[in-house]
Amino acid sequence: MLIQNLINTFWIILQIAIGYNLVLPILLLIGYLLVKSQQITNHYPTDSANEADYAIIVTAYEQTDLLSGVIASILQLNYNNYLVYIVADKCDVTNLHFEDERVIVLQPEEVLASNTRSHFYAINRFKRNHERLAIIDSDNLVDPNFLNELNRSFDQGFYAVQGLRDAKNLDTLYACLDAARDIYYHFYDGKVLFAMGSSATLAGSGMAFTTRLYKACLAHQDITGAGFDKILQKEIVNRGYRIAFAQGAIVNDEKTSKSDQLVNQRARWINTWFKYFSFGFGLVGKGLLKRNLNQLLFGLILLRPPLFIFLILGFFCMVINIFLNPFIAMIWLIGFMLFIAGFILSLVMNKTNPKIYKSLWGIPKFIFFQVLSLLKVRNANKHSIATKHFHDEKKAE
Numbered sequence: 001m002l003i004q005n006l007i008n009t010f011w012i013i014l015q016i017a018i019g020y021n022l023v024l025p026i027l028l029l030i031g032y033l034l035v036k037s038q039q040i041t042n043h044y045p046t047d048s049a050n051e052a053d054y055a056i057i058v059t060a061y062e063q064t065d066l067l068s069g070v071i072a073s074i075l076q077l078n079y080n081n082y083l084v085y086i087v088a089d090k091c092d093v094t095n096l097h098f099e100d101e102r103v104i105v106l107q108p109e110e111v112l113a114s115n116t117r118s119h120f121y122a123i124n125r126f127k128r129n130h131e132r133l134a135i136i137d138s139d140n141l142v143d144p145n146f147l148n149e150l151n152r153s154f155d156q157g158f159y160a161v162q163g164l165r166d167a168k169n170l171d172t173l174y175a176c177l178d179a180a181r182d183i184y185y186h187f188y189d190g191k192v193l194f195a196m197g198s199s200a201t202l203a204g205s206g207m208a209f210t211t212r213l214y215k216a217c218l219a220h221q222d223i224t225g226a227g228f229d230k231i232l233q234k235e236i237v238n239r240g241y242r243i244a245f246a247q248g249a250i251v252n253d254e255k256t257s258k259s260d261q262l263v264n265q266r267a268r269w270i271n272t273w274f275k276y277f278s279f280g281f282g283l284v285g286k287g288l289l290k291r292n293l294n295q296l297l298f299g300l301i302l303l304r305p306p307l308f309i310f311l312i313l314g315f316f317c318m319v320i321n322i323f324l325n326p327f328i329a330m331i332w333l334i335g336f337m338l339f340i341a342g343f344i345l346s347l348v349m350n351k352t353n354p355k356i357y358k359s360l361w362g363i364p365k366f367i368f369f370q371v372l373s374l375l376k377v378r379n380a381n382k383h384s385i386a387t388k389h390f391h392d393e394k395k396a397e
Contacts, residue, residue, distance in 0.1 A: 015317050015328075021310040022335035024300075025188050025342030032192040051081040052154065054147055055130035055211070058086045059118040060138040064096055066254070070140050075100055079147040083130070085122040089113065115204075116223045123215065134208040139254035141168055149249035150208045156244070159213045160199075160236050162190060163206040163249030167353075174262050175255035176359030177366045180347065181307070182253070183356070187346040189301060190245040198297035199237050200245035202229040205253070213241070227272030230302075234279040237298050238286070262369050266306075267376035273306055308370045311339075 056074055060067055067086065074084055084103045088096065089112045096105055106125060112118050119135065132154065136142060143149075146163065153161040164186055167179035190200040207229075217235035218228070236243055256262045280302030287296030304310070318332035347356065 018310055018313045018317060019332065019335055021304050022314055022339040024304070025346070026338045028188055028192045028196065029342060029345065031196050035195050035197075051079065052151060053128065053131045054079075054082040054208070055122070055126055055133040056082055056084045056136060057119055057122045057133055058084060058136045058138055059089070059115060060086065060091055061089045061113070061118075062091060063138065064088060064091050064093070066139045067096065070136060070138055070142065071098060071103060073141040073143075074136070075102070076144050077142065077147055078144045082147065083127055085125070087112075087118040087122050089118055114222075114224045115226075115228045116218055116221070119214075120219070123211070130211055132208055133211050133214060135205055136251065137205040137253070139168075140165075140205055141252040143250040143252075146206075146249050146251065149246050152248070153244035153246045154208075154210075158244040159241050160202075160209045160243045161207065161246050161249065162200040162202055162243055163208075163251055164190070164245075164247050165203050165206045165253040166250050167255050168252035169255055169257065170353060170355045172257045173359050173362045174259065174366065174369075175257045176353075176356045177362055178255040178262070180352070180356045180360065182255075183350050183352060184307075184343055184346045187350060188342075191247060193297060193301065194242070194245035196297065197242075197293045198301075199233070199241075199243035199294055201298075201301060202233045202243065204229045206249065206251035208249075225271070226268040227276055230272055230276040230279070233298075234276070234283070234302070237283060237295055240292070240294075242294050259369050262366075263373045263376065266370050266373035270306055270309075270370075270373060277303055277305075306370070308367045311367070312371070 058067070058070060058074075067088075071084065071086070082102065086096075086103065086105045088105060088107050091107070093105060093107050098105070104125075104127065106122060108118075108121055112121060119133075123133070132150075134147070134150065150161050150163065165182060167175065167182065170176050170179060185201070186203075194200045213236065214232075217232055217239075221231065223231055233243060256265055280299040283295045283299030283302065285299075286292065287294070287299055305313075314332060314336065318329050318336070321329035321332060
């Protein structure tokens with residue numbers, strides 16, 4: 001009898017742990033709609049009369065094909081006080097020449113194979129003492145007002161800001177579905193979470209920090225493989241700071257366009273979740289003890305599995321309950337309906353490209369390839385530390 005009770009209790013706890021992820025988006029959305037304004041504490045007063053000095057770090061690993069585009073977009077910024085540092089790790093820089101003196105090309109003597117190593121390689125070679133640094137991927141295109149929009153958040157007192165990564169390409173089914181996923185996460189993990197008094201999650205690029213904070217968080221750590229942004233965001237929130245979300249600070253990001261590209265990329269991302277999700281427990285506990293909404297909500301978000309994992313687990317729970325308890329199965333069905341509603345609302349509230357709506361039929365196929373990526377999770381970071389992009393064979397597979 002005791003064993004049966006323990007099994008029943010475990011089954012209930014397991015379902016709650018999985019199921020709350022289905023209703024969390026709607027709960028966050030309700031909270032977001034109830035919040036009319038957000039009080040901001042001025043941690044870092046700035047002189048808006050003078051342009052803050054930025055270092056824009058562009059990291060490239062093995063590939064340099066897209067660097068000319070990202071640098072061209074950066075040089076069109078409506079801003080003057082910045083320098084661009086290209087860290088060309090394991091790259092052939094023979095034909096990498098830029099006439100503008102604001103662009104500095106750095107080629108490490110040894111392969112770094114790490115985002116943070118590349119960042120600190122640039123930081124240690126700064127031409128001047130930059131007040132802030134922005135991190136851009138080699139496949140990004142930067143909006144002309146990117147730095148100006150970041151300054152809005154910095155001038156309000158924030159030390160860390162995540163911009164909006166918008167899709168640069170919608171040329172295949174996978175690219176459109178990847179873009180839909182990004183819209184969902186930017187809305188709930190960025191705009192909504194920040195408006196509710198917590199922090200936006202970091203996306204790996206299109207983000208900026210005070211140089212002092214970035215160095216304080218990561219200078220003592222040697223991070224290899226994917227996931228430096230997971231460690232960085234934990235360090236920032238753990239210190240009691242909030243990460244602002246700047247929707248107007250836009251970078252156009254290259255979306256995955258091929259199935260093998262998708263599998264390898266998601267394998268690295270899933271690997272980083274399994275590696276770092278436990279950060280959430282510490283932040284939830286600290287948030288409860290200190291009554292800190294920022295840490296509490298952010299910790300809950302870190303504990304959430306990737307979308308396809310909790311959707312699959314939830315589906316199995318619903319099917320099992322059809323035989324064990326049809327009433328609970330109905331609750332699961334309602335949970336799925338609420339999740340779908342929350343997902344669609346995130347697209348509707350962001351004026352989503354019609355191409356993305358037309359691609360939603362391919363979600364099962366998208367999930368299938370992510371399941372395949374689970375097979376590569378253990379050795380994910382050995383395949384590559386960066387996503388390789390392709391500009392031919394643009395037909396949807």
